[in-house]
Amino acid sequence: MKRAILKPGTIRKMLQMIAATRPVEIGCDECFEQLDRFAELELAGKNATEAMPLVQEHLERCSDCREEFELLLSMMKAVTDNDSCG
Amino acid sequence: MRERTNLEWCVGLTSAQADAAIADLRLILLRGLRYALANHGVTEPDLEDFVQDALLKVLCELASFRGEARFTTWAQKVAVRVALTELRRRRWRDISLQDLLAGHEESDFTPALLTDQSPDPGRVAVRGMMMDTIQRIIAEDLTDRQRQAMLAVMQGGMPLQEVAVRMGSNRNALYKLLHDARKRLQKRMLYEGMSSDDLLSMFNES
């Protein structure tokens, strides 16, 4: 049987992930479907986490989707900033 | 550029004179990506390529736009996915799963190595025992695929997208595989008498 050699940092990360594991979680596809709406709520200062808790939880667990969310927010801000400057 | 409603975008992009709407959307996506990717080492031709691919995707998937967000937000989301998919692919192009995991697995027993800074020898001993248990249940309870994926993502830092490609899967399926793995570990740890919270509190402080 193969035994993984884990760095202490990895184990700590795993423990945090395991502690946060829920019986039902949405996947990346479902997260992506709702990401635009979620980002709009967030940018409008509304409580996106409360409105869409499963999306928020997925973003905490999935670094790919989190990276996309952050980039989307940044893109949206670029457009808003430019608009407000005329 | 004039403001458009969601409906005006959808009609504009599919009409016989779609050029104006496409040109406007192209500008919005280009401006956004240029700003958002400023520190990602992308060139202007890269940005043009991303926007071109994103536009094609937007037109192709227009029917799936349900109007729950602004049309431009939806299109920006598509562009983000296009750009990051390509940037991740480039960044990890030359790294195989075998390379990434080399040195992270051994065929026989290796005690958990922990450079423990805690001054409390009791805590050091408990943590050493817990680390060993976790390594053991990862070896015993996870399938090879689950273990490989978990190591690649959590220790190798490889994006799910790239791990999925290398395992002949897709990102959504890989997330579900990892979710199943976490549920299995959670269950087994409880069975071993360790709640996740116990473990976290033991490892969170030094």
Ligand SMILES: [Zn+2]
């Ligand atoms: Zn995800």
